[in-house]
Amino acid sequence: MNPAILSAFLWHMRYPGSWQLSITLVSSMQTIAGVSEHAAVTSSYIYMMPIYDRKRLIEPQCCSEILSSQGRGANLALIDTRSVNMELVAKYHVETDLSIKKAAEAIAAEQSTGTWTEVRGQDNPLAARVISAESSDVEIGFPEELFEPGNIPQYLSVVAGNLFGLGALKKVRLEDVIFPDKLLRAHNGPRYGIEDARKFLGVFDRPLIGTIVKPKVGLDPAGTAEVAAAAVRGGLDLVKDDETLTDQSFCPLISRLEAVMAALDKVERETGKKAFYALNVTAGADIILERAEQAVDHGANMVMIDVLTAGFSALEQLSKSLKVPVHVHRTMHGAFTRDKGHGISMLFISKLVRMCGGTNLHTGSYMGKMAGETQENDLSRDALRKDWHGYKKVFPVASGGIYPSKVYGNLDGYGIDCIVQAGGGVHGHPDGTTAGARALVQATEAWLKHIPLQEYAKDHKELDTALKYWGY
Secondary structure: OOHHHHHHHHHHHHOOOOHHHHHHHHHHHHHHHOOOHHHHHHHHHHHHOOOOOHHHHHOHHHHHHHHHOOOOOOOHHHOOHHHHOOEEEEEEEEEEOOOHHHHHHHHHHHOOOOOOOOOOOOOOOOOOEEEEEEOOEEEEEEEHHHOOOOOHHHHHHHHOOHHHHOOOEEEEEEEEEEOOHHHHOOOOOOOOOHHHHHHHHOOOOOOEEEEEOOOOOOOOHHHHHHHHHHHHHOOOOEEEOOOOOOOOOOOOHHHHHHHHHHHHHHHHHHHOOOOEEEEEOOOOOOOHHHHHHHHHHOOOOEEEEEHHHHOHHHHHHHHHHOOOOEEEEOOOOHHHHOOOOOEEOHHHHHHHHHHHOOOEEEOOEOOOOOEOOHHHHHHHHHHHHOOOOOOOOOEEEEOOOOOHHHHHHHHHHHOOOOEEEEOHHHHOOOOOHHHHHHHHHHHHHHHHOOOOHHHHHHHOHHHHHHHHHHOO
């Protein structure tokens, strides 16, 4: 058999669906094979090399350098890691006394086939490779065979594992991950996305506006329901539990759910206003799904999960199993995201949440007590809403120290497809929760109409009171 055809066949057996790539290889090899004896030897080296040798086979510069010396480089130069898509690419920011190349090699070895000393077999096909190492930025390519499709905890053990403890690295931050299609196909993304949530509410032309029940703990079910109803009467679209409220004795989960949903049903009958109640079902792996299913059976129209404490797989199970949207809180994220030199970026967390099926995700605010850096907010926003592998789009949630005068800055950053959420900025209004909710709605209306807040406040008393109380 012609060795080029044999190579193409072997490639396809290893990577199904790659016939077009294989044919390109065959065409290029056969063309150059007849140029000269030297060219035939060179081309044989290319197509007979082990298919695992990604760096030599995939990188455009390697292929094009070999072929261009024979004047036949056009076809094979089209081959790159993006078209073949056999790797997960992880991007890191590194601070070290080592050369950046040595640091990159240490990460690649530690997170794939290597260890602190030479061992037999470490140079095997599953070894990660250094794609680039410049200044303080490193890109590592991990063969997709290293990963068990669908197993998020295992993905994390590779891209965010022992490398954080390497003594030779002063700091290392996982900035981004580019997933190969094989891994993306293993996840469904959100069952309910932005458009689904909007259809439920009948709201299509503005940001959604929400609140957290305050005080966040201490209220009984009746007290929680009273606060939630007051907020929705003021025009809010979503009321959520605090991340610390689950199923404590002072406010049992099912009793709280039934009280809140009865109160919201009453508001809807009287005003026509629909709203979500994001019930926090966060719990251990042994009971979280059962708890969530019980909540839906008792009328929940949205559940909430603390994703970093419960786990990404828990989120994915809820999204797959429940016929309601899932609100995702990021409590504990600061331990990973706050140090811009060490940890894990909010961008990567955002990608995982979308892969695993969240409907809404707290991503930080452009203005407020939890305000993040503009660039990181932008990256997280785009990761949730851009077209990506056919996944439904996710609402970014701005929250933390937000009140009416902070609305403009957050909506300038997030745009219409977001949720602006205020707790104290609603319930702390001098005239109470309903007035506070109206003030937040009025601030949003002013932004939509491009009217300065102070001008809009002249004939909107709730907003005027809020601006005078909390400032402009």
